Amino acid sequence: MKPILFKWPLSASLPYQVEFYTLEKGFVEPNYDMHAAVHFVILLQGSLEKWKNKYDFFLSSAWEIHGKTYSRTGATLLVVAFLPDVLLNSVICDKEKISFFLHNPAVKYRACFLRPEVRARIRAFVEKMEFLEKEMRPNTSQKKWLEIVDFISDLVTLLDSYLPNKFSRSEYAKLEPALVKLASLENVPLSVSAAAKACFLSESHFYHLFKEFYGIPFSSYELYFRLNGAASDLSGGKMNVKQAASKWGFFDASHFSRTFKKFMGIPPVKYDR
Amino acid sequence: MKPILFKWPLSASLPYQVEFYTLEKGFVEPNYDMHAAVHFVILLQGSLEKWKNKYDFFLSSAWEIHGKTYSRTGATLLVVAFLPDVLLNSVICDKEKISFFLHNPAVKYRACFLRPEVRARIRAFVEKMEFLEKEMRPNTSQKKWLEIVDFISDLVTLLDSYLPNKFSRSEYAKLEPALVKLASLENVPLSVSAAAKACFLSESHFYHLFKEFYGIPFSSYELYFRLNGAASDLSGGKMNVKQAASKWGFFDASHFSRTFKKFMGIPPVKYDR
Numbered sequence: 075m076k077p078i079l080f081k082w083p084l085s086a087s088l089p090y091q092v093e094f095y096t097l098e099k100g101f102v103e104p105n106y107d108m109h110a111a112v113h114f115v116i117l118l119q120g121s122l123e124k125w126k127n128k129y130d131f132f133l134s135s136a137w138e139i140h141g142k143t144y145s146r147t148g149a150t151l152l153v154v155a156f157l158p159d160v161l162l163n164s165v166i167c168d169k170e171k172i173s174f175f176l177h178n179p180a181v182k183y184r185a186c187f188l189r190p191e192v193r194a195r196i197r198a199f200v201e202k203m204e205f206l207e208k209e210m211r212p213n214t215s216q217k218k219w220l221e222i223v224d225f226i227s228d229l230v231t232l233l234d235s236y237l238p239n240k241f242s243r244s245e246y247a248k249l250e251p252a253l254v255k256l257a258s259l260e261n262v263p264l265s266v267s268a269a270a271k272a273c274f275l276s277e278s279h280f281y282h283l284f285k286e287f288y289g290i291p292f293s294s295y296e297l298y299f300r301l302n303g304a305a306s307d308l309s310g311g312k313m314n315v316k317q318a319a320s321k322w323g324f325f326d327a328s329h330f331s332r333t334f335k336k337f338m339g340i341p342p343v344k345y346d347r
Numbered sequence: 348m349k350p351i352l353f354k355w356p357l358s359a360s361l362p363y364q365v366e367f368y369t370l371e372k373g374f375v376e377p378n379y380d381m382h383a384a385v386h387f388v389i390l391l392q393g394s395l396e397k398w399k400n401k402y403d404f405f406l407s408s409a410w411e412i413h414g415k416t417y418s419r420t421g422a423t424l425l426v427v428a429f430l431p432d433v434l435l436n437s438v439i440c441d442k443e444k445i446s447f448f449l450h451n452p453a454v455k456y457r458a459c460f461l462r463p464e465v466r467a468r469i470r471a472f473v474e475k476m477e478f479l480e481k482e483m484r485p486n487t488s489q490k491k492w493l494e495i496v497d498f499i500s501d502l503v504t505l506l507d508s509y510l511p512n513k514f515s516r517s518e519y520a521k522l523e524p525a526l527v528k529l530a531s532l533e534n535v536p537l538s539v540s541a542a543a544k545a546c547f548l549s550e551s552h553f554y555h556l557f558k559e560f561y562g563i564p565f566s567s568y569e570l571y572f573r574l575n576g577a578a579s580d581l582s583g584g585k586m587n588v589k590q591a592a593s594k595w596g597f598f599d600a601s602h603f604s605r606t607f608k609k610f611m612g613i614p615p616v617k618y619d620r
Contacts, residue, residue, distance in 0.1 A: 089439055164437040164496075166362055167489040213504045216440040220493050223437075231486045 084111055089160035092152070092203060092218055097122075099148040110257065112136050112176050113155035116200055120149030129196045131187040133180040137253050139290065139298060152200055156222060164223045168230060175230045175237065177246040179288060186236045195232060199225045245287055248273055252280070252292070256299060262323025263300065266292050301337055304330070308345045315342045357384055362433035365425070365476060365491055370395075372421045383530065385409050385449050386428035389473055393422030402469045404460040406453040410526050412563065412571060425473055429495060437496045441503060448503045448510065450519040452561060459509045468505060472498045518560060521546055525553070525565070529572055535596025536573065539565050574610055577603070581618045588615045 084090065097120070115122075117130040122145045125132070134140045136158050158176040165172055186192065202221050206214050230237075252269035255261065261268060269292055270280035284292045304322040307313040313321070319330035334342045357363065370393070388395075390403040395418045398405070407413045409431050431449040438445055459465060475494050479487050503510075525542035528534065534541060542565055543553035557565045577595040580586040586594070592603035607615045 087439065160439070164493075165489065166360065166433070166492050167486060211504070212507075213440060213500055216438065216500050217497065219439050220437075220497050224490065224493050227486050227489050231484070234485075 084155065084157050086157075086160060090154065090156035090219060090222055092154050092222075094118075094207070095151045095153050097145050097149045097151065099146065100144075110136055110157065111155045112158050112161075113153065115154075116152040116196055118150040118152055118200065120145065120147045122149045122151070129193050129200065131192070131196050132184075133187070135175075135180045136177050138179045138181070139288070139295065152203060154222060161223055161226060164219070165227060168227070171234070171237075172226060172230050174246070175226070175233075177250075178237075181289070183233065183237055186233050189232075189236075192229065192232055195225070195228050245283065248275065249280075249284060249287060252284075256296060259303075259321070259323075264296055264323075269296075297333070298337070300324070301334060304334065304342070305338060305345060308342055318342065357428065357430050359430075359433060363427065363429035363492060363495055365427050365495075367391075367480070368424045368426050370418045370422045370424065372419065373417075383409055383430065384428045385431050385434075386426065388427075389425040389469055391423040391425060391473065393418065393420045395422045395424070402466050402473065404465070404469050405457075406460070408448075408453045409450050411452045411454070412561070412568065425476060427495060434496060434499060437492070438500060441500070444507070444510075445499065445503050447519070448499070448506075450523075451510075454562065456506065456510055459506045462505075462509075465502065465505055468498070468501050518556065521548065522553075522557060522560060525557075529569060532576075532594070532596075537569055537596075542569070570606070571610070573597070574607060577607065577615070578611060578618060581615055591615065 112133070112135055114131065114133040117125045117132075118128060122130075123143060132140075158173070161176070162169055162173055187196075199221065203218065206218050206221065211217070251272040251274075252264075255269065255272045256264050266281060267277050269284075270277045273280055275283070281292065284295070288295055300322040304318040304324075307318045307321065308315070315331065316327045319325075319327045322330075324330035324333065331341055331343070334345070338345065385406070385408055387404065387406040390398045390405075391401060395403075396416055405413075431446070434449070435442055435446055460469075472494065476491065479491050479494065484490070524545040524547075525537075528542065528545045529537050539554060540550050542557075543550045546553055548556065554565065557568070561568055573595040577591040577597075580591045580594065581588070588604065589600045592598075592600045595603075597603035597606065604614055604616070607618070611618065
């Protein structure tokens, strides 16, 4: 089955999306997906990989890679995506902690989401969103936003003592210039040495810091990012294979096609259909 | 009785204050008080001038003059002050309307606050604040902030059709440079002509626009602003009469003393005690 990409056309005036999704049996999310938006998914019904219980919770931090997702039974999900920087504007306390929470790969503390007090808070969030979904008021959109801010702020408070203290916010801040440079597409493919330079770090320091923070080498991260972007441009026929190959920094269309097939499972020419 | 000044030492990291005040019999607020913070007062018990009912509501917009307040019986109040610009950061919808609401002198639509649907919303706000006051949670301060944002956003929605359409947000924007210049104290006393110049308006256009917007001439507004600032510096012995006269643009200490007594009812030398 063809992988589906979630797209988040978010901006300062629309800094979030809340969607109730129903996935059919056999649904497959793409292998690699990463973006500036933070998103979280709450399981409401059915199952998804290892998740079976109502209110199972999955969070992807900003620029975090989230692997392939598969649903054998089908599933109903509440999916929320938002721009972390806009959320931080709405927050007046614990800005540093919340920023750390939104930028530090969530895979490291996923076990915390199973705690009963966290599950109770997730449940309250879902109920509030369901309520707001039904209400026909002119400022529901603002209310949903405040609920998201409140929810994230509560999560950070609840998880405070469980969050890893190995990495500090400054660790992410050190790596951020490389991610911003990569996202700008000014210089793709982006070599480790150019990325390290953008962060004012030595190549070897950058390499190790990145691997420790994201769990994979920068070169893999960089390639997944480009494949992911190319897939997005191919879907819906926005670009042809040659255009996508050029925009996303692949040497030529055939090199692009080989790499794409290797990682995405299907050739790019078929991805569009 | 000596007038009491409310002070709002607000900043981006502490953009609001919520206080339950109990005023004694015969309490008098100063004649003139204006500042960048928006504040609102909810009567919970007792009476205050024309207010007698629980949940009577009084709002002062940014830089709005609010006259002398007197309580014959004593009163319990919930007082909330906040920085409008920080509030606007936490808002994603209707920014323009909310900005207008916070900057347009509230005296013009005070009657709207008597509407039953507004009173019900005020009551819900008070109950939420009382609840949060009792709760001992680490992020209560954040929660109170979100309640204030939600409350203001709801007020604007509820009052939408009753707000004056005579003035637009652009009217305030035209006058704002004069208020900012005045607040900077770079050039006090600030003449009408210098104020008009800061706004790129002719003196006569500025004069009429200001009077229509704030209800008093700029020259009176400017004087009240300086007297108010001087009173604040005198209280608690922060400055002596001579220093305050000089900082707030009065020709000399005796001119300052005469003017102060005329408007504040007591000479500045007694104000400090």
